[in-house]
Structures are given as C-alpha cells and as structure tokens.
Amino acid sequence: MAANIAHDIRNPLGSIELFASLLERDLKKNESGQKLTRSIIKGVRTINSIISNILLFTKEIQIEKSEHHVADIVDDVILYMQHLMRDKNIKFINKIDEEHLISCDMELFKQVVMNIVHNAIDAVGTEGKIVMESFSEEKISGFKVTDNGTGIGTDMRKKLFIPFQTTKAKGTGLGLAIVYKIIKAHEGNITVDSDGCSFTSFTIELPIKG
Ligand SMILES: Nc1ncnc2c1ncn2[C@@H]1O[C@H](COP(=O)(O)OP(=O)(O)O)[C@@H](O)[C@H]1O
Ligand SMILES: [Mg+2]
Known part of the structure; x- marks a missing residue:
C-alpha cells in the first residue's frame, strides 16, 4: 500500500526533476532563472528522500549484500x-x-x-x-x-x-x-x-x- 502511494508520488516527481534540469541547462545566461530551477530540483530531491525514509520505516528491510x-x-x-x-x-x-x-x-x-x-x-x-x-x-x-x-x-x-x-x-x-x-x-x-x-x-x- 505505502509502496504504491510512494510510486505514484515518485513518478510525477521524476518528470518535474527532469524538466527542471533541462530548464536549468536552457537558462545558462539567466542567473536568477537558474537559481529558481535549482530550488525546484532541490525541493524534489528532498521530497524523494523523505518518501524513501517513510517507505523504509514502514517495511521490513531486505538486504542484498x-x-x-x-x-x-x-x-x-x-x-x-x-x-x-x-x-x-x-x-x-x-x-x-x-x-x-x-x-x-x-x-x-x-x-x-x-x-x-x-x-x-x-x-x-x-x-x-x-x-x-x-x-x-x-x-x-x-x-x-x-x-x-x-x-x-x-x-x-x-x-x-x-x-x-x-x-x-x-x-x-x-x-x-x-x-x-x-x-x-x-x-x-x-x-x-x-x-x-x-x-x-x-x-x-x-x-x-x-
Ligand atoms: N550532524 C548533526 N549535527 C547536529 N545535529 C544533528 C546532526 N545529525 C542529527 N542531528 C540531530 O538529530 C535529530 C534527528 O535527526 P534525523 O533523525 O535525521 O531527523 P530530522 O533530520 O528530520 O530532524 C536532528 O533533528 C538533530 O537535532
Ligand atoms: Mg535528518
């Protein structure tokens, strides 16, 4: 259940991160624009990390060493x-x-x-x-x-x-x-x-x- 919800949240997040990265590249000469896109990427990565933690918290950990x-x-x-x-x-x-x-x-x-x-x-x-x-x-x-x-x-x-x-x-x-x-x-x-x-x-x- 939690895994499905996480997956559903992660998919659009992946797209947002990709598009923001492309935008950052396009905005090479626009310092403030680049700063804003970097904020989007930063936010997305923080959300991703929180989702990973919630998922790992709720399930039993299986390790593959x-x-x-x-x-x-x-x-x-x-x-x-x-x-x-x-x-x-x-x-x-x-x-x-x-x-x-x-x-x-x-x-x-x-x-x-x-x-x-x-x-x-x-x-x-x-x-x-x-x-x-x-x-x-x-x-x-x-x-x-x-x-x-x-x-x-x-x-x-x-x-x-x-x-x-x-x-x-x-x-x-x-x-x-x-x-x-x-x-x-x-x-x-x-x-x-x-x-x-x-x-x-x-x-x-x-x-x-x-
Ligand atoms: N490197 C660090 N320097 C200072 N405080 C830290 C450090 N690492 C962890 N802490 C303290 O431990 C708490 C718990 O950390 P964590 O479990 O990662 O939760 P969160 O980052 O969401 O607060 C933090 O709120 C902080 O008070
Ligand atoms: Mg922490």
Whole structure:
C-alpha cells in the first residue's frame, strides 16, 4: 500500500526533476532563472528522500549484500546533494580511500550516507565543512562523517536513533532511525561523537565478510 502511494508520488516527481534540469541547462545566461530551477530540483530531491525514509520505516528491510567501494557510494550521494551543498557554500572534504570496500546493500547504504550528510548540511552555518573518511581494520570496515556544525547536545544524543525525534521545525525525525535500522540489518554499528556546540562525527562500522 505505502509502496504504491510512494510510486505514484515518485513518478510525477521524476518528470518535474527532469524538466527542471533541462530548464536549468536552457537558462545558462539567466542567473536568477537558474537559481529558481535549482530550488525546484532541490525541493524534489528532498521530497524523494523523505518518501524513501517513510517507505523504509514502514517495511521490513531486505538486504542484498555485495562488495562495493565506499568511494562510489559517496560520489553518487554527493552528486545528488550538490545543490544543497552549493546553496550553503559548504566545503566538502573527501578523504575516502578509493580502495576501501564494504560489504553492503548499495541502495540502502546510499540512503544511510544521504541521511547523515543531509543532517550535516542542516547543522553547519557559514564556513561549513563536511569531512568524509574511510577506514579498514582486520575485521571491520567503515567510514566516518564529521561536520563543524551546531553539535548534538547530551539529551538529543540519547534519543538520536528513536523515530520522530527531531529538533527541526520541519524535521520528520526519521532519518537516523532509518540509518540505525539499515546498519543493524547489516550487523554493523553506528556511534556518534559531539561536543554539543562545534562538531559532530558519525562513525559506521561493518563486519568484513569471511
Ligand atoms: N550532524 C548533526 N549535527 C547536529 N545535529 C544533528 C546532526 N545529525 C542529527 N542531528 C540531530 O538529530 C535529530 C534527528 O535527526 P534525523 O533523525 O535525521 O531527523 P530530522 O533530520 O528530520 O530532524 C536532528 O533533528 C538533530 O537535532
Ligand atoms: Mg535528518
């Protein structure tokens, strides 16, 4: 049921995004026109991400694991979110090792990276910076996302992964609950580190198969 509704909403959204992209290309010499079309694309992508979260929240997660380069997942997500980053003039520092592999469901992990990066984008102000790095140890492999935003206070840190917990006026509080659900389905782990005022760092660890 939810999947059908989501599908019905996604189809026209796909057309809106495509037409807005074509319009943006046509408006090369019209700075303000381009800005408006970018806003349409940004809005559509945000709606799409919310729909994905609602869908993932309502259904049981089925994972199809295979080996993927962390760098490929991150590149895809960053490309998709470039409008949001550009809007806020965010410096994205990619320290992901091109060689690092993780065993995961690629589509679900894109949603993980998207939700975490989206929160980082929301949290930073001027001089915003988001750093992504990967690591690999004997039995685990993973990545870390750090931002120099508002930080997360102690109270919020305790309930971060509980659904519908949000401090944002227009937040759903579903992003991190989904992230948690996906990571647990992969038998992985997520930890958060923050001083509550100037940085937040999420670390995701996944078991290496074998
Ligand atoms: N990088 C971050 N910096 C500051 N606060 C964060 C960050 N990531 C998450 N949060 C906090 O966690 C809350 C829950 O996040 P999330 O589950 O994604 O829901 P939403 O983004 O809809 O609020 C946010 O409202 C915010 O208070
Ligand atoms: Mg969020």
